[in-house]
Amino acid sequence: MIVQPAPKRDILARRDxxxxxxxxxLPQSGVIAEPLRMKPYETDGLPAYRQMPLVVVLPExxxxxxxxxxxxxxxxxxxxxxxxxTSLSGGALPMEDAVVMGMMRMNAILDIxxxxxxxxxxxxxxxIGITNAVAAxxxxxxxxxxxxxxxxxxxxxGMNSGGAHCLRYGVxxxxxxxxxxxxxxxxxIDIGGAxxxxxxxxxxxxxxxxxxxxxxxxxxxxxxxxxxxxARAMLAAFRANEVAGACVxxxxxxxxIPVALEFMDRPAIHACEDFAHxxxxxxxxxxxxxxxxxxxxxxxxxxxxxxxxxxxxxxxxLKVSQSxxxxxAIWKGRKxxxxxxxxxxxxxxxxxxxxxxxxxxEVLRRIGEMSTAYGLxxxxxxxxxxGNLHPLIMFDANDPASLRKAENFGADILRLCVxxxxxxxxxxxxxxxxxxxxxxxxxxxxxNQQRRIKSAFDPGWLLNPSKVLPLLPEAA
Amino acid sequence: xxxxxxxxQLRDPDTATSNKVxxxxxxxxxxxxxxxTFVLLGDELDSPRGRIYLIKDMLESGRPATEEVVRHVDRCxxxxxxxxxxxSGVNYMHLVDHARAxxxxxxxxxxxxxxxxxxxxxxxxxxxxxxxxxxGAGIARPFAGLLxxxxxxxxxxxxxxxxxxxxxxxxxxxxxxxVFAAEGTRRGRVALLAGCAQRVLDPEINAATIRLLNRLGxxxxxxxxxxxxxxxxxxxxxxxxxxxxxxxxxDAWCAEAEGDGLDAIIVNTSGCGxxxxxxxxxxxxxxxxxxxxxxxxSALALDISEYLTRIGYAPTRAxxxxxxxxxxxxxxxxxxxxxxxxxxxxxxxxxxxxxPAEPHLCCGSAGTYNMMQPDIAERLRARKLANLQAxxxxxxxxxxxxxxxxxxxxxxxxxxxxxxxDWMAGGPLPPGIHANHHAE
Numbered sequence: 001m002i003v004q005p006a007p008k009r010d011i012l013a014r015r016d017x018x019x020x021x022x023x024x025x026l027p028q029s030g031v032i033a034e035p036l037r038m039k040p041y042e043t044d045g046l047p048a049y050r051q052m053p054l055v056v057v058l059p060e061x062x063x064x065x066x067x068x069x070x071x072x073x074x075x076x077x078x079x080x081x082x083x084x085x086t087s088l089s090g091g092a093l094p095m096e097d098a099v100v101m102g103m104m105r106m107n108a109i110l111d112i113x114x115x116x117x118x119x120x121x122x123x124x125x126x127x128i129g130i131t132n133a134v135a136a137x138x139x140x141x142x143x144x145x146x147x148x149x150x151x152x153x154x155x156x157x158g159m160n161s162g163g164a165h166c167l168r169y170g171v172x173x174x175x176x177x178x179x180x181x182x183x184x185x186x187x188x189i190d191i192g193g194a195x196x197x198x199x200x201x202x203x204x205x206x207x208x209x210x211x212x213x214x215x216x217x218x219x220x221x222x223x224x225x226x227x228x229x230x231a232r233a234m235l236a237a238f239r240a241n242e243v244a245g246a247c248v249x250x251x252x253x254x255x256x257i258p259v260a261l262e263f264m265d266r267p268a269i270h271a272c273e274d275f276a277h278x279x280x281x282x283x284x285x286x287x288x289x290x291x292x293x294x295x296x297x298x299x300x301x302x303x304x305x306x307x308x309x310x311x312x313x314x315x316x317x318l319k320v321s322q323s324x325x326x327x328x329a330i331w332k333g334r335k336x337x338x339x340x341x342x343x344x345x346x347x348x349x350x351x352x353x354x355x356x357x358x359x360x361x362e363v364l365r366r367i368g369e370m371s372t373a374y375g376l377x378x379x380x381x382x383x384x385x386x387g388n389l390h391p392l393i394m395f396d397a398n399d400p401a402s403l404r405k406a407e408n409f410g411a412d413i414l415r416l417c418v419x420x421x422x423x424x425x426x427x428x429x430x431x432x433x434x435x436x437x438x439x440x441x442x443x444x445x446x447x448n449q450q451r452r453i454k455s456a457f458d459p460g461w462l463l464n465p466s467k468v469l470p471l472l473p474e475a476a
Numbered sequence: 477x478x479x480x481x482x483x484x485q486l487r488d489p490d491t492a493t494s495n496k497v498x499x500x501x502x503x504x505x506x507x508x509x510x511x512x513t514f515v516l517l518g519d520e521l522d523s524p525r526g527r528i529y530l531i532k533d534m535l536e537s538g539r540p541a542t543e544e545v546v547r548h549v550d551r552c553x554x555x556x557x558x559x560x561x562x563x564s565g566v567n568y569m570h571l572v573d574h575a576r577a578x579x580x581x582x583x584x585x586x587x588x589x590x591x592x593x594x595x596x597x598x599x600x601x602x603x604x605x606x607x608x609x610x611x612g613a614g615i616a617r618p619f620a621g622l623l624x625x626x627x628x629x630x631x632x633x634x635x636x637x638x639x640x641x642x643x644x645x646x647x648x649x650x651x652x653x654x655v656f657a658a659e660g661t662r663r664g665r666v667a668l669l670a671g672c673a674q675r676v677l678d679p680e681i682n683a684a685t686i687r688l689l690n691r692l693g694x695x696x697x698x699x700x701x702x703x704x705x706x707x708x709x710x711x712x713x714x715x716x717x718x719x720x721x722x723x724x725x726x727d728a729w730c731a732e733a734e735g736d737g738l739d740a741i742i743v744n745t746s747g748c749g750x751x752x753x754x755x756x757x758x759x760x761x762x763x764x765x766x767x768x769x770x771x772x773x774s775a776l777a778l779d780i781s782e783y784l785t786r787i788g789y790a791p792t793r794a795x796x797x798x799x800x801x802x803x804x805x806x807x808x809x810x811x812x813x814x815x816x817x818x819x820x821x822x823x824x825x826x827x828x829x830x831x832p833a834e835p836h837l838c839c840g841s842a843g844t845y846n847m848m849q850p851d852i853a854e855r856l857r858a859r860k861l862a863n864l865q866a867x868x869x870x871x872x873x874x875x876x877x878x879x880x881x882x883x884x885x886x887x888x889x890x891x892x893x894x895x896x897x898d899w900m901a902g903g904p905l906p907p908g909i910h911a912n913h914h915a916e
Contacts, residue, residue: 029519036544040520040529047477047503058519085520086505105518124518126509149561150509275563342502342564347477397478398499 001407002049002090002432005466007097011054011077018077019055022099025067030105032056041100044085044092045147046433048349048403053080053094060105062180062188062218069216070186072099078462079184081212083124083155086147088338088350089431091159091211095466103154106218109133118177118194120221123154127161130222139224142169145427146335154217160209162427164334167385168259168293169225171427173208178221181207184458194221206453211429212464214457231259231293233330234303237284237316241265241368241380244286245360247313248384251290252357254309256302261385262289262334268381268392271340276333279326284316288384289334291327337381338392345377345394349406352428353417357387366416367391374409376402388426389417415440430468438470477501480536489761490574491535497571498532500564501525507558507568512838512856513551521548524558524568531575540582549575551852553845554711555806555838556750560813569750569811570757573710580713588629592636596844597714601672601704601721610676613640628850635850639881641677648679653700656686663693664739664787667729669752672704674745674877680907681877684898685744685780691902692787697736699728705743707751710758711843722755723766730769733776741773744780744894746876747843750811752777779808780894781817781875791900795826798909800896801869802829803860803883805876806838818875818893825900832863841882853882861886871909 011018019033032038033055043050054077059065072079078098085092085102094100106122107129113119114137121130127148130141144163145151151161157179162171169175178192192204207214238244244263251261264272264280264287273280280287288310292302303320310318321327333340341348355363364380371378382390391413395406414424414437424434424441438447451469454461479498486492507524508514514523521530530545541549549572558568585593599605613636620637623630650656651670658664666689670682686696706721732738743749752774759770778786800822808814822829840846840856861883864872872890874880884890895906 029517032519032521034544036530036533036542037521037548039533040526043503045503045505084505084508085525102518102520104514104520107515107518128509147504147506150505150507275565336506336563339502339504339506339563342500342504342566346499346502348502 001404002093003471004051004095005471007095008076011097014075015054018075021071021075022055022057022068025071026057026059026064030058030060030064032058041082041085041102042094044082044087044090046088046090046093046349046431048347048397049090049093049432051094051096053100054097056100056102058102058105062182065101065182065216065218066186066188068099068101069182069184072462073185073460076460076462078465079216080464081154081158081216083152083158084126084147084150086151087155087159087429087431088352089159089425089428089433091155091429091431091464091467093432093467101216103152103218110219112224113194114139116194117224117226118221119224120219121153122219123217124152127151127153127156130224134224138227140227141222141224142166142175143172146338148335153220153222157208157217157220158210158212159427159429162383162386162388164260164262164331164383166427167261167383168257173205175223176204176208176220177223179204179207179217180219181215181217183215184460184463192221209429211431211468213454213468214463216463228259228293229295230299231291231327232299232303233289233291233321233327234306235281235317235319235321235330236288236290236310237281237318238286238288238313239284239316241286241364242361243313244288245364245384247288247310248360249357250309250312251306252385254305256305258290258302258306258385259293260289260291261383263287263380263382263384264289264334264337265380267344267377267379268337268341271343271379272333272337274343275336275340276329278329278333280333281317281319289330334381338390341379341392341394344379347397348379348392348394349410350428351389351391351393351410351413352426353389353414353422353424354426355387355389355417355420355422357384359420359422360384360387363389363416363420367413370409370412374405376405376409383426386426387422389413411437432467435468436470438468477503477532479532485538490577494531494535494571494574497567498528501528501566502564504563506563507561510557510561510836512553512555512557513852515837516852516855522551527552528566528568528571531571534575535578541579542583546579546583546585549579551849553806553838553840553842555842556810557806557836557838560810560836569754576711576713577715580715592632592848593712596847597709597712597717600708600844603672603675606673606676607644610640610644613637614642614644617642631850632847635853636847639846644676645679647675648683650683650686651675651679653698656690656696656698658693658695659690660693662695665695665697665737666740666742666783667702667732667738668696668698669702669705669725669741669743669745669748670698671745671748673708677877677881678892680895681744681892684892684895684903684906685742687903688894688898688901689742692789694787696742697732699732701728705748705751707748708843710751719758722751722758722770725752726755726766726769726773729773729776733772738776740778740783741776742780742783743777744875744892746779746805746808746812746814747878749777749779750807753812779812779814779817779875781821782814784821784897785817789821789824789897789901791825792902793826793900796900798827798870799868800827800829801864801867801872801888802831802893803839803864803872803874803879804831804835805874805879806842808875809836818873821897822873822893825897827896830867830869832860832867834859834863839879839882841876841878843878846882857882864888
């Protein structure tokens with residue numbers, strides 16, 4: 001269960017005045033204060049955790065964000081920035097005494113510069129919205145979280161989101177050029193710009209992945225890339241999770257970097273096939289989606305080498321996509337995978353840990369053993385090439401004991417990731433979900449150093465304060 | 477997702493169904509992105525996930541609906557774009573239908589809303605009354621511009637008057653119940669849902685459907701006792717009236733099926749098609765005979781484009797050299813998941829078919845939505861027309877009278893796909909279309 005810091009009593013007592021103050025700063029529809037209407041904002045993509053906020057605001061401009069931040073700073077009110085509310089780690093979980101600031105209305109594409117290959121967009125533009133805006137000119141924005149249809153670029157910056165194609169193109173941090181942010185005091189500052197690197201400290205690097213704790217992102221300058229000549233996906237089906245895991249390790253250690261290398265186990269294959277009708281092999285225990293890109297000759301050469309490697313692992317079947325429609329269906333299934341698990345289980349917790357690829361077979365085996373021990377099903381769908389695991393623990397939220405078991409199972413998986421030399425998060429952020437496990441990864445000295453960075457930006461700990469770092473005893 | 481219903485609440489079959497729907501939802505948020513109202517308004521409350529949450533809270537609490545919830549549920553177009561997007565397979569349609577009926581039975585709307593909704597429910601499903609109403613509206617139409625824009629009530633009336641056609645088409649000779657014989661050897665026999673509003677607004681659509689089917693060797697029967705499918709009242713939450721309409725149709729069609737036989741029940745208004753295909757669900761708890769007959773009707777129901785694909789269609793005229801922008805009606809693409817058939821048929825007929833950007837977004841028509849929510853509907857209309865016109869089409873084709881009415885009047889002619897298919901197979905030139913010199 002998640003412990004939240006005690007709410008500030010004086011803030012709760014002054015709620016009406018705070019709401020009235022916010023109403024002066026925003027259009028009428030931009031302040032949501034009635035309990036019934038705030039209810040849908042009590043959770044995000046991790047609905048096992050819920051908390052009603054103090055009030056919800058929906059600013060439309062950077063200036064309005066700044067005005068809200070100035071007001072909240074003056075009044076000592078906590079602020080939880082929220083994008084599309086798709087966080088799987090509870091990054092946008094409200095606090096009882098905090099303003100939830102939804103960025104969904106800031107959804108304009110501000111500038112596209114094809115000559116210098118960059119785009120400036122507001123924080124509430126969806127990830128796929130950037131690619132859609134530049135696709136007609138043959139460009140795309142590379143990081144592609146599975147929730148890319150809905151998740152917003154501001155949240156991607158906050159969580160340093162990845163995606164299937166990050167194996168080749170890197171995560172959000174590798175595709176960012178600049179940010180416009182509002183500080184906790186309500187000042188608007190620009191970091192980086194339409195150029196590579198910047199003088200001085202790497203502020204961009206520090207803010208990326210800071211989970212809305214250091215500043216509120218309102219505008220983002222991203223690198224856009226010219227799309228490849230073509231791409232093809234291969235489906236490789238195997239008899240066991242560990243065999244597929246070993247095959248991943250063979251591919252990566254051969255030096256080949258496919259553009260994407262994804263893993264799905266039996267429950268995931270069946271749920272996704274139901275949704276996407278992609279022709280996934282239903283007789284397989286594990287499936288790899290291996291995509292290569294480039295000219296036809298390049299694709300052929302790479303696919304042939306990958307086929308040879310797969311054959312060494314006794315695959316059930318190997319199939320190369322024959323058309324753009326087939327490839328689209330393959331990716332539709334993969335990208336809808338988490339939601340598709342909703343077809344086979346009422347609820348799931350989606351874990352997000354990273355391990356060295358050489359440990360994949362062992363880790364998959366141990367997750368299987370834990371699943372048996374806990375008596376809870378697990379579906380594995382993940383970015384295998386990066387060693388970024390996403391075990392989905394299936395449980396029943398209508399049964400409190402089931403949730404508790406799922407939480408413990410999840411914690412054990414993440415401890416295992418650290419034990420084998422990996423890390424607690426891949427791309428979903430720490431949020432509230434993994435906050436209390438940070439001590440498994442970091443020493444108290446290291447955590448305190450991180451707390452000092454937070455304090456330097458936000459001395460009063462007003463911005464999304466209950467996430468990422470374990471609560472100090474006095475706060476809890 | 478977790479739900480909190482008591483065992484007592486779950487004994488109600490509608491609540492039990494909604495509980496199942498809610499438990500399928502995992503709150504992932506994918507649906508928000510393709511929801512027209514979320515795209516426009518940027519508020520979780522105007523997204524499918526937000527509405528699901530509001531509905532869940534309303535049903536769990538067992539309290540009467542409140543203004544806050546009604547506002548956001550009313551803004552839902554029921555376009556069902558969320559259902560196409562949802563990876564978990566959440567049946568939002570059944571949930572929102574339940575919510576609308578719940579609202580209707582527990583919430584008292586302001587008088588002007590009750591008046592307008594009551595008037596629409598008493599008029600639209602009845603062609604005779606609707607014709608009269610439109611004649612009246614036609615007289616009032618020039619004065620629509622004089623109505624104040626200050627409040628929603630007046631804006632609704634303005635929207636209603638503006639939708640009235642300038643000239644009312646005269647009823648077609650085929651616009652009557654009866655049996656329309658196949659030409660040549662009879663290859664099949666189908667019932668056609670003649671519908672209600674469509675018969676008044678554009679009788680050519682049924683006429684073209686019957687002409688084309690007859691020419692292809694299909695006998696078409698329009699039973700006298702069949703009428704409105706019930707969709708309009710169903711979406712307003714008037715469950716009783718909707719069920720009565722549906723039951724009349726089920727009786728009429730089953731009589732035909734048991735008599736001379738039916739290969740299919742053809743619907744050429746996709747909004748109605750979605751509802752007819754859902755009769756099985758609507759009567760899932762009805763006494764055995766009705767339940768089975770409803771399911772049978774749903775199983776027989778096909779959009780005209782599905783049926784033409786099944787029996788085979790070929791043009792007899794030379795390609796007309798016209799570019800058609802195909803507007804995918806939400807009820808067809810999301811409600812019935814019929815996406816390729818209409819486009820493939822139009823291509824086969826010799827048209828160059830183009831598609832607009834954002835094809836998944838609703839045009840704002842959505843049954844009575846463009847009258848009840850004129851502001852949002854107008855923004856969606858403008859967005860859709862801009863996307864359609866960017867494809868530089870000679871004309872626009874759609875498979876739903878609502879969309880056709882909503883998108884008409886902006887320069888580019890808008891017709892039903894069936895009129896184009898009929899024309900290319902020997903039928904008359906659809907009104908408003910200027911045959912290119914390539915055509916015969």
